[in-house]
Amino acid sequence: MSNRPIILGIVGDSAAGKTTLTKGIAQVLGEENVTVICTDDYHRYDRTQRAEIGITALHPDCNYLDIMQQHLSLLRTGQPILKPVYSHKTGTFEAPLYIKPNKYVVVEGLLGYSTRAARDAYDVKVYLAPPESLRASWKVRRDTAKRGYSKEQVLAELEKREPDSEEFIRPQRQWADVVVSFYPPSDATDGDNPLLNVRLVLRPTIPHPELTQIINPSNPKLTRAVRLELDRDMGKPVDALEVDSHATSEQVQELEHLMCNEMPNLKSVCDRDSNPELGKLVGTTGEIIQSNPLALTQLLITYHMLKAPQIRQ
Numbered sequence: 191m192s193n194r195p196i197i198l199g200i201v202g203d204s205a206a207g208k209t210t211l212t213k214g215i216a217q218v219l220g221e222e223n224v225t226v227i228c229t230d231d232y233h234r235y236d237r238t239q240r241a242e243i244g245i246t247a248l249h250p251d252c253n254y255l256d257i258m259q260q261h262l263s264l265l266r267t268g269q270p271i272l273k274p275v276y277s278h279k280t281g282t283f284e285a286p287l288y289i290k291p292n293k294y295v296v297v298e299g300l301l302g303y304s305t306r307a308a309r310d311a312y313d314v315k316v317y318l319a320p321p322e323s324l325r326a327s328w329k330v331r332r333d334t335a336k337r338g339y340s341k342e343q344v345l346a347e348l349e350k351r352e353p354d355s356e357e358f359i360r361p362q363r364q365w366a367d368v369v370v371s372f373y374p375p376s377d378a379t380d381g382d383n384p385l386l387n388v389r390l391v392l393r394p395t396i397p398h399p400e401l402t403q404i405i406n407p408s409n410p411k412l413t414r415a416v417r418l419e420l421d422r423d424m425g426k427p428v429d430a431l432e433v434d435s436h437a438t439s440e441q442v443q444e445l446e447h448l449m450c451n452e453m454p455n456l457k458s459v460c461d462r463d464s465n466p467e468l469g470k471l472v473g474t475t476g477e478i479i480q481s482n483p484l485a486l487t488q489l490l491i492t493y494h495m496l497k498a499p500q501i502r503q
């Protein structure tokens with residue numbers, strides 16, 4: 191089918207930032223063009239049952255991965271699904287939802303790359319890997335504010351989940367085309383809420399924008415806060431692009447133009463005036479923060495979504 195939806199996967203551990211990044215991408219692509227699927231809806235057991243059985247939500251046996259896989263295959267060919275619904279508010283299941291895929295589908299969750307058939311459904315695969323200490327602080331803040339847990343409960347849950355994180359979640363990093371790690375700068379002074387840098391691991395599994403100009407020493411202005419280097423990730427050679435939080439808008443825009451000039455469709459996205467939400471984040475006290483590393487991450491992923499129709503079989 192030539193005009194099937196383009197499917198983006200965003201996988202990572204709990205509170206790694208999947209929903210936050212998904213919202214940013216959907217905003218850039220136009221909410222009306224995007225169907226968002228959270229794979230938490232494929233949990234096999236509700237919260238009480240999980241506690242009784244002594245299984246964590248991260249374990250493959252705790253999820254209907256076969257049904258998730260079937261649904262991904264249906265969405266890939268543009269067909270509708272009847273999706274289960276899990277509520278984080280109540281910890282129980284609600285009535286299923288009829289979902290017809292839009293032009294773009296973003297599938298975010300814990301175990302999206304855990305089977306070969308599921309992995310085959312995506313056009314672009316992203317894995318989120320913040321440092322564990324940052325993820326823990328995000329999880330404490332989010333679960334106490336929005337999911338009705340105490341700080342002690344969240345910390346105990348993180349400890350209980352660690353073996354499953356190690357066995358089932360983190361190995362999925364190897365399947366990603368892009369690994370995104372937001373991290374605090376080494377000289378961060380802003381308590382637990384510093385503006386974050388980003389490191390983007392670019393695997394040669396999809397064609398990335400031509401960015402080698404960045405490592406050209408004739409452009410030293412760009413190399414300070416924006417760096418591209420050759421590296422290894424899980425033993426395999428990769429490019430690693432780093433953008434510091436103090437990169438100026440001018441520096442970031444130079445990088446953006448390298449991407450945007452290659453992709454005519456992306457030009458309208460790159461225009462900050464028509465996309466004022468690019469890189470915007472809600473801070474701890476509800477304040478709006480502008481993050482250039484986030485803006486660039488959103489743009490790179492959007493680049494791949496827009497480019498996917500040109501390279502799909």
Ligand SMILES: Nc1ncnc2c1ncn2[C@@H]1O[C@H](COP(=O)(O)OP(=O)(O)OP(=O)(O)O)[C@@H](O)[C@H]1O
Nearest residue numbers: 203204205206207208209210211328332372471484
């Ligand atoms: N790029 C970021 N910069 C700053 N804070 C972030 C960023 N991404 C996520 N956070 C913080 O981390 C919290 C958890 O993020 P989010 O809800 O997106 O995680 P998730 O991976 O979708 O979690 P879950 O799988 O448990 O639903 C957010 O409420 C936000 O406070």
Ligand SMILES: O=C(CO)[C@H](O)[C@H](O)COP(=O)(O)O
Nearest residue numbers: 204230237247277278279281
């Ligand atoms: O890791 C998670 C992903 O969001 C959740 O904790 C998991 O979905 C279980 O949900 P709950 O915390 O509501 O019991």
